[in-house]
Amino acid sequence: MRLPRTLFGRLLLVFLLFGIVMTAALLYVMQVSHRQFHLEFDQTVNRDLARQYVASNFLLTDRLLTAGTLHQGIHKLAAANPEIDIYLLDDGGGIVAASVPEVDRRRTRVNLQPIREFIAGGEAPILADNPRDASSQDVFSAAPFHVADCPADYLYLVLGRAEDAPGASRMRNTFAIREGAGIILLAAVLSVALSLFFLRLLTRRLSVLEQTMSRFESLSAGPAGTTPKRRGGDEIDRLEALFRDLAARIEAQMAQLQSVDAGRREMLANLSHDLRTPITTLLAHLESLQMDEQPLSDQERREYVAVAMRQSKRVAKLVEQLLEAAKLDARQIVANPESFPIGELLQDVVQKFSLAARERGIELTVNVAPAHTRVHADIALLERVFDNLIDNALRHTPQGGRVTVSATPNGGRVCLAVADSGSGMTPEEAARVFDRFYRGDLGRSTTSGQAGLGLAIVRSILELHGTTISIDTRPGQGATFRFDLPGQSTG
Numbered sequence: 001m002r003l004p005r006t007l008f009g010r011l012l013l014v015f016l017l018f019g020i021v022m023t024a025a026l027l028y029v030m031q032v033s034h035r036q037f038h039l040e041f042d043q044t045v046n047r048d049l050a051r052q053y054v055a056s057n058f059l060l061t062d063r064l065l066t067a068g069t070l071h072q073g074i075h076k077l078a079a080a081n082p083e084i085d086i087y088l089l090d091d092g093g094g095i096v097a098a099s100v101p102e103v104d105r106r107r108t109r110v111n112l113q114p115i116r117e118f119i120a121g122g123e124a125p126i127l128a129d130n131p132r133d134a135s136s137q138d139v140f141s142a143a144p145f146h147v148a149d150c151p152a153d154y155l156y157l158v159l160g161r162a163e164d165a166p167g168a169s170r171m172r173n174t175f176a177i178r179e180g181a182g183i184i185l186l187a188a189v190l191s192v193a194l195s196l197f198f199l200r201l202l203t204r205r206l207s208v209l210e211q212t213m214s215r216f217e218s219l220s221a222g223p224a225g226t227t228p229k230r231r232g233g234d235e236i237d238r239l240e241a242l243f244r245d246l247a248a249r250i251e252a253q254m255a256q257l258q259s260v261d262a263g264r265r266e267m268l269a270n271l272s273h274d275l276r277t278p279i280t281t282l283l284a285h286l287e288s289l290q291m292d293e294q295p296l297s298d299q300e301r302r303e304y305v306a307v308a309m310r311q312s313k314r315v316a317k318l319v320e321q322l323l324e325a326a327k328l329d330a331r332q333i334v335a336n337p338e339s340f341p342i343g344e345l346l347q348d349v350v351q352k353f354s355l356a357a358r359e360r361g362i363e364l365t366v367n368v369a370p371a372h373t374r375v376h377a378d379i380a381l382l383e384r385v386f387d388n389l390i391d392n393a394l395r396h397t398p399q400g401g402r403v404t405v406s407a408t409p410n411g412g413r414v415c416l417a418v419a420d421s422g423s424g425m426t427p428e429e430a431a432r433v434f435d436r437f438y439r440g441d442l443g444r445s446t447t448s449g450q451a452g453l454g455l456a457i458v459r460s461i462l463e464l465h466g467t468t469i470s471i472d473t474r475p476g477q478g479a480t481f482r483f484d485l486p487g488q489s490t491g
Contacts, residue, residue, distance in 0.1 A: 016192070039125040042159050043139040047124070049084075050143035050155045053077065074099050084159060087131065088145065088152035089115075095131060096152040106134040115142045115154055130158055213242045275318065278311035285311075321453040324384075328460040335378040335464040342375045342407045342414060342487065343368040349386045350405060353394060361399035364390070367406040375407075375414050375487035381461045382485075386418070388454035389481050393420035396479070414487035419480040425473045433471060434459045 074086050078099035086099040093112045098105070107129055114128035119142055127137035138158050145155040285304045289296065296304065327333045346366045357364035375382075386405065393403045401421040408415045425433065434455050462469050462483055473479035 019192075036125065039127070039139045043124040043126065043141070046141045046157070046159055048141070050141040050157050053157075054143045054145055054155055084157050085130075085132065087156040087158070088150075089154040089156050090151050091153045096150075098131070100132060105131045107131040110156060112154070115140070115156060118142050119144065128156075128158075132158075209239065213239065213246065216246070275315065278314040278318075282308050282311040282315070321457065325453055325457055325460070328457065328464075333381070333461075333464065335381055335461075337377050337465065338379065339374050339376050339487075340379055342373055342416070343371050345379060345383060346386065346405050346407065349383060349390060352387070353390050357394060357403065360394060360397075361401075362394060362397050363402045364394075365402070365404050367404060369408065373407055373409050373414055373487060375416075375485045377465055377485050381464065385458050385461050388458050389418040392454055393418055393422070393479075396420060396422040398422065401478075409487065410484065412486060413484045415482065415484045417480055417482045419478065421478040424475045424477045424479055425471075426475055430471050430473050430479075434469070 074088070074097055078084070078086055084099075087110070088096040088098070089110055089112070090096055091112075093110045095105070095108055095110070108131075110129045110131065114126050114137075118126050118128075118140070125139050128140050128142075130136050130138045140159055141157040143155050145152050285308045289301065289304050289308075324333075343366070346368060350364055350366050354364060390403065390405065397403055397420045403418070403420045406417050406419070408417075458481075459469055465485060467483050467485060469481060469483040471479055471481055
């Protein structure tokens with residue numbers, strides 16, 4: 001037998017089994033109660049019957065009963081009421097005379113203790129030995145009996161024969177069947193109705209809680225389209241599994257929040273450092289330009305203005321990067337992809353950095369094969385990606401080094417890469433290189449005006465295009481940044 005899968009079904013099954021057991025127990029109790037009632041009723045109604053028989057000299061004779069007429073009187077009385085067994089007992093309980101033939105008797109002696117209790121007014125029902133059956137006891141009526149020349153001391157009437165009559169047995173069985181069927185039907189209807197009502201009342205809140213937690217799980221499950229895994233068992237099992245999953249997810253999110261909080265504190269420290277240095281320098285040179293006590297020469301004034309301009313540009317660039325990162329976080333920047341030749345964009349970007357590369361003695365080249373390879377992306381955002389990657393490569397490549405920008409078709413996508421021959425990174429540094437405000441060389445990045453946002457912006461822009469960026473690097477062997485975009489080669 002397979003148990004129901006829901007808590008409601010299981011509880012309903014338990015209630016139904018309990019109802020069946022209780023119905024069977026009720027029928028048994030009723031059967032015992034009915035028998036007890038009938039025994040008590042028969043003995044109470046016939047309580048004075050034996051005494052009346054003794055007082056009436058066995059009803060059918062005007063003469064006093066003597067030993068000679070003893071059996072005659074008993075048989076006359078038995079003929080008048082054949083459903084009662086009549087016995088005369090001596091003071092030891094032995095049977096002196098009886099209406100029951102000796103061959104039908106299984107006892108020759110009756111225990112007098114119940115008879116004396118009955119005569120003393122004991123509460124019915126009181127059972128005593130039935131001489132017809134050595135193993136049974138029945139209700140009776142008894143009275144003291146004293147006749148001259150007769151050894152009998154008690155008149156003992158067994159009242160149980162009516163219970164064994166064929167008609168009485170049939171009526172009793174019919175009544176029991178009708179009453180039992182009615183009770184079973186009523187109990188079944190009530191148990192099912194009440195079970196459905198109370199069980200639904202009890203399990204409804206569990207079902208609502210499970211649905212609520214399932215909706216919460218689907219909302220916090222991650223990327224759109226993720227389907228929560230199905231769970232077996234009843235509502236309690238599923239709630240337990242949901243709670244464990246949500247608890248694990250909350251723990252992971254708490255750890256993530258702690259990491260984010262640590263990152264925020266680091267960000268504030270870096271921002272304070274990155275803004276304080278150029279602003280301090282800018283203020284110092286502006287104050288020097290305003291001084292009248294020691295007039296500056298035209299050459300000094302031009303140098304002071306140039307320094308102030310450079311520091312102003314550093315602050316403006318940092319603020320621009322912060323605003324761009326905030327917009328990317330808030331999804332205020334939307335990619336508008338279109339198909340265009342990637343070679344033309346790469347040539348334009350490299351041209352912007354060619355002067356800076358020559359000044360640093362770095363070879364900056366482009367490699368696109370085939371030349372007319374096209375990609376599907378947002379031109380302006382992709383240009384921003386290559387600006388940041390090439391700028392990062394130039395800053396970390398020593399004089400005499402090389403930076404290569406390449407585009408290679410691969411099936412229906414185009415693999416794009418920016419490689420340098422710089423100092424490279426350790427695995428620990430590579431794991432954090434796309435984190436905001438992370439700088440592998442803090443001193444050099446600060447003096448160059450970089451706040452560690454460039455590569456984080458690159459990653460965010462590529463996520464808008466549905467792709468990711470990876471890094472292949474080793475200490476002393478340079479670094480290569482790779483990502484791919486949908487595109488095609490046109491020959």
